[in-house]
Amino acid sequence: xxxxxxxxxxxxxxxxxxxxxxxxxxxxxxxxxxxxxxxxxxxxxxxxxxxxxxxxxxxxxxxxxxxxxxxxxxxxxxxxxxxxxxxxxxxxxxxxxxxxxxxxxxxxxxxxxxxxxxxxxxxxxxxxxxxxxxxxxxxxxxxxxxxxxxxxxxxxxxxxxxxxxxxxxxxxxxxxxxxxxxxxxxxxxxxxxxxxxxxxxxxxxxxxxxxxxxxxxxxxxxxxxxxxxxxxxxxxx
Numbered sequence: 001x002x003x004x005x006x007x008x009x010x011x012x013x014x015x016x017x018x019x020x021x022x023x024x025x026x027x028x029x030x031x032x033x034x035x036x037x038x039x040x041x042x043x044x045x046x047x048x049x050x051x052x053x054x055x056x057x058x059x060x061x062x063x064x065x066x067x068x069x070x071x072x073x074x075x076x077x078x079x080x081x082x083x084x085x086x087x088x089x090x091x092x093x094x095x096x097x098x099x100x101x102x103x104x105x106x107x108x109x110x111x112x113x114x115x116x117x118x119x120x121x122x123x124x125x126x127x128x129x130x131x132x133x134x135x136x137x138x139x140x141x142x143x144x145x146x147x148x149x150x151x152x153x154x155x156x157x158x159x160x161x162x163x164x165x166x167x168x169x170x171x172x173x174x175x176x177x178x179x180x181x182x183x184x185x186x187x188x189x190x191x192x193x194x195x196x197x198x199x200x201x202x203x204x205x206x207x208x209x210x211x212x213x214x215x216x217x218x219x220x221x222x223x224x225x226x227x228x229x230x231x232x233x234x235x236x237x
Contacts, residue, residue: 004033006050013050018057028092030117034085034110043069043084063091068102072111086113096121096196121192130175143174191231194224 002025006013025031038044039051041058042065058065067087074082090098099116106112116122131140147170154160198220205213 002029002031004031004035006034006036008036011050013053015053015056015060018054019060022057022061022063022091025091030088030090030093030115032086032088032113032115035087036085038083038085041065042067042087045081045083058089061091063089064095065089066095066098066100066115068100068113070102072102072113074109074111076109086110088113088115093117094196094200098122121196123192130172131179135175135179137178140174140178143177144170147174191224191227194220194227198224 004021022029022031035054037051037054038046038048039055040047041051041055044051057063065087066089067084070084071082072084072086088100097118097120099118099122101114101116103112103114148167152159152163152166154163198217201213201217201220205217
């Protein structure tokens with residue numbers, strides 16, 4: 001674990017400076033702090049010279065940035081625009097085991113960003129949507145044509161509130177009826193962890209071509225096949 005702060009007055013920070021820093025941290029690390037670098041790679045709006053140098057260092061070392069994708073710096077000056085300056089850089093640790101979120105409890109000009117490192121795969125809940133790519137929009141229109149009444153009285157604030165609530169309900173129900181239910185994913189955490197472990201072992205074997213690494217891949221493949229057969233038996237009975 002390493003913390004970093006790059007003051008804005010240090011303009012001449014190059015790719016090699018970041019590379020030298022990364023090399024002092026070992027094969028697995030998490031760096032967090034105020035990089036004062038801007039680049040779309042981690043969610044900033046513009047690209048600065050320092051951000052370009054950091055992005056090159058990240059690509060050169062197979063690291064990856066971990067950010068919230070939202071602004072973390074809130075300048076007091078009216079002419080300045082909020083931007084993302086605070087994030088993490090990791091190496092040798094799978095994204096599947098890390099989660100990140102902003103903390104708005106404090107009130108500095110920089111939003112604290114918290115990363116969670118787990119021993120198991122972290123699942124991110126999907127955002128609920130009223131419609132999908134499979135929504136039948138013709139069905140949606142037909143439902144609206146049938147249910148929306150244009151002769152509703154809207155003369156008082158109370159009637160307007162009632163009308164808004166009814167319209168909102170009709171729109172939501174029409175979207176639900178016109179959208180097929182998504183298929184559920186019944187893969188357990190054990191399966192996900194085993195699949196991820198097998199993928200990581202295969203990547204390691206591809207790099208090393210070691211017989212020991214190949215043996216580990218075969219063992220994990222056998223374990224995965226065995227689990228799949230057991231799951232199929234439960235489905236049949």
